[in-house]
Structure formats: C-alpha cells, structure tokens
Amino acid sequence: METATTLELMDRPKPARASPRVAIVLFNLGGPDRIESVRPFLYNLFSDRAIIRAPAPIRQVLAWLITRKRLAPATENYEILGGKSPLLELTEEQGRALEAALAPEMTAKCFIAMRYWHPMSDEAARAVKAWGPDEVILLPLYPQFSTTTTGSSLDAWREAAARAGLVAPTRVVCCYHSDPAFVGATAAIARRAYDDARAALDPAVPLRVLFSAHGLPESIVKAGDPYQWQVEQTVAAVAAAMDVPELDHVVCYQSRVTPQVWIGPSTEDELRRAGADKVAVLVVPIAFVSEHSETLVELDVEYREEAEQFGVPGYFRAPAQNSDAGFVASLAALVRRARGSDRSLCSFRGARTCPKVHGDCPHATRGFVTAKATV
DSSP states (O other): OOOOOHHHHHHSOOOOOOOOEEEEEEEEOOOOSSGGGHHHHHHHHHTOTTTSOSOHHHHHHHHHHHHHHHHHHHHHHHHHTTSSOSHHHHHHHHHHHHHHHHTTTSEEEEEEEESSSSSBHHHHHHHHHHHOOSEEEEEESOSSOOIIIIIHHHHHHHHHHHHHTOOOOEEEEEEOTTOHHHHHHHHHHHHHHHHHHHHHSOTTSOEEEEEEEEOOBHHHHHTTOOHHHHHHHHHHHHHHHHTOTTOOEEEEEEOOOSSSOBOSOBHHHHHHHHHHHTOEEEEEESSOSSOOHIIIIIIIIIHHHHHHHTTOSOEEEOOOOTTOHHHHHHHHHHHHHHHTOSBSEEETTBSOOSOTTOTTSHHHHTOOOBTTSOO
16 A cells, blocks of 8 residues: 655645534523413513612512512513513524524524523523534624623623533623614614505604613613613614604603613603604614514504504504514624624624713623633
C-alpha cells in the first residue's frame, strides 16, 4: 500500500468546517396551558421580586391576594381563548422561522424560556446543555427593555444555567426598540392595518392610531427603568416609518393590575378621548410581538366594547408581528450582529442606548465584559 507524500496531503482539499452550533434562547412571558394552570401562572407572575418590589414574606402575601382577585377575570379570558394561552405555539413558530432564516450560515436551534409558565428557564437551560452549543444568544421577545421583563428573565436564566452546569460563550441582546429592521417590519404591519381601516371608514371620519403598550407602575419607571422611554422611541420611529402625512397618533398603556399609580395615559382614557373627539381608532400593539390574552381579549374584546360605549365611530386593531417575515428577518439580523460583537451584553446598536437618567438600563446595572465570558 502506497503512502501519500507530504505534498500530496497538503494539496488535498480540506473538509469544510462545520457551521457553528448556536443556541438561541427566546425569552417570553408564558401563559397557562390549561385552565387549571391559571392560578399558579398568576402567582408566579405576582410573586416575582421584579414585579412586586417588597420583602419576601410581604411579596408572597400580596401575590396571593392579587392572584385571588385576578383569578376569575383571568380564567374568563383564557376560556375565551379556548382554555389556554396561544403564546407557546406562536413562540415555537417564531423559533422555527428564525432557525430557517439563519441557515445555512449557522446551525441555529431555538429554545424557549418562559418566565411564569412552562417551559421555564430551568427546562430550557437543561435542553441547551444537552444540545451542546458552541455559543448561546439570549434573545428577548420584548423589544423594549424593562427590569420586569427582560431583566427578570436574565436573572432567572443566570440561576438556571448555573444549576444546569451550562458553560458556553453567551451574548445577550438587551433591546431593539429602534432597530431599523424591527421598526420597518412593524411599520409595514401598522401601515397595512391603517390603509385597511381608512378604506373601511367614511372619508369624513378621522382616524387616530393608539400605540398601546403594557403599562408599568410609575414607581418602577421613576426608579430608573428605561421601558417607557424605549416605548416612546419605538413609537416615534414606527410612526415616522408609516409615512402617513400628519399622522394622528398617541402612546398609551394597558393592563393595569395593581392599585399603584401606573404610567399613562391609559388606553381606556384614550378611547374615551377618541369618543369625545368623534375619531375612529386603530390600536397597534407596540410592545407585544405575539398574540396573547392582552391582544386577543383585552384589545379585541374588552376595549372594543368600551370603544362602542364611548361612541368611538370605528375600532380597528393591527395584528402582532408573530412570524411575519420582516420581523423574523430583523431577529436574524440581531443574532448575527450579537455574534459579531465582542460584548456579552448588546443593544441593537451594540453599546448603551438609554440616557443616563435611566439607571436601571442593563448596561449600567449589569455591565458588560468580553463575549468569552458566560452569562
């Protein structure tokens, strides 16, 4: 048997390097998978120290009291949805679409880490470790950062990854509130809904866009949470990209669940004002990227009924992004950008985007190191 010479070995084509195995962890709120799950889901939500900022014994009591008060209306909402939240299935669809958008440049696999119902961070971290990625990207399905959403999910993930013994280079995408691709995709959806609403209305009836986001207690924002500022940045960018001359629009907030003072104006108050002004409304969910109870029930059922009571001459609602191709492409671009960064904590621009007054910006509270570190 002949032995190849050194030169012959050097001339042989080298095998193609396998594409990197990239685990993408999608953070989302979660939702009950059956009616019996509504109570524990609500308790998990309200016992989170990022939501109810009180010492543990008091927080648990408050969580129990709020859960008890919210259980009946929440159960009714999920019964309207067929007994469960659609959020998991929609997030799974987004994950599959994102994997396809990143192939074949990388072997990407999406894992879902819900915050308050299964699959939660511990399940996701164990699954990521079993898959054996070369690197991990933590990608929140919250465009705007809040300590109550992305911040809480990051804390839960760090603890879960440590318990699972997961060690891999990890990068975090903290926010993408004004990312041009995200803004463009969102504006395209809103513009289509606007044109459809305008076509359905009498030309004499004005149309106002209500960009509705989930609210927060005012105390959390005053303590430095950048969420409200980031929502306002999103709305300004999306409204401009819709390219409607002299667009009548406003930012408003929904889903108040505690007796504290919440940021405003509320979506209900804006519906009341629209009724007084005799203008139709198009509601655009601006901080939700998937349909769930707060869009399918709160916006489509409860606020529609209120709009009729207030005399609003037309009520329309733009869909959430779900697996819209433009939105998925924007997520894929964020993943690519994060992978190319030397930071472990990345905004859509790389560095911090929040003004310094927002002391709870993750770049101020969590810092960043090189991407060789784990999160």
